[in-house]
Amino acid sequence: MYRIALHAALAVMLTLAVGGCGSKNKEEYEKPALYWYQKMMKSAAAGNLEKADDYFTSLESEHIGSPLIPQAMIILMQAHMDNEEYLLANFYLDEYMKRYGSFKNRQFAEFIQIKAAFYGLKSPQRDQKLVSDTLKKARGYIAKYTKGEYTPMVETIEVRLEMTQYLMNESIASLYERRNKPKAAQIYRARNERSWLKKEDIVPPAKGWLGWLFD
Known part of the structure; x- marks a missing residue:
């Protein structure tokens, strides 16, 4: 009888644990583009650029065609520049130019690349x-x-x-x-x-x- 009760208790605990993980995972995925963008902005403003990069990855992965992506790239590029992380700043610029490299955009992006390299000296x-x-x-x-x-x-x-x-x-x-x-x-x-x-x-x-x- 004791063993049955113990197994029943463990089964309940396992169900709660799995259910809890499922709720957490659901909370972290399948969110609107604006959700990830706002999370990214909040993290960048707080100086947590690693977390901001993660939120951008979620935005890009779940909403690859979102019009928020180019703006997010520029924001992260500037944030990494301000934090003197010039390699990461250049990474976002390179990606930006590959995808959104119109003549006007390229002027800006190439200028920022030169500026980033200059300040990286x-x-x-x-x-x-x-x-x-x-x-x-x-x-x-x-x-x-x-x-x-x-x-x-x-x-x-x-x-x-x-x-x-x-x-x-x-x-x-x-x-x-x-x-x-x-x-x-x-x-x-x-x-x-x-x-x-x-x-x-x-x-x-x-x-x-x-x-x-x-x-």
Whole structure:
């Protein structure tokens, strides 16, 4: 009799547990697009970007054709940029451009990519390739969108990167000279000689690269 009662109690507990899980799962799935969007917005506003990313995944998975998706991508891109998570910001931008890359949208998206890369420069001396690649993108952007809405801002970024590259070349050349390697030093001096910038026009950073780049 005791065993029957014990089995009955366990069966009831198992039923409640399964029922509870079922209710929880039902609560987390098959929601309207606006539900996921609002959850994503609330999490992003609270600074919980990991949760915001999860809610976006639910929005995208359950409502792949929702008009809220492109707007959600831009919001998450900006949120990750503000949080200095530039790789994630670029991920959302890449996806945005692949899906919604009209001419006008591409202007904005490409501008944000350049801006994200620019602000991702923590130490230009260690990120020489990123400096070079971002500078090429900035030049390409200016050539493609000559009178674009965001072109003046990209031009500012380009000038800052040109100056950064000039100072890096100068620094590397000086290092080679101190190590008695004049030929190597001349390679970097020659690069600066081809630049439209002049050494006397550039004031080296006094408070570190980041402050100098972004002020």
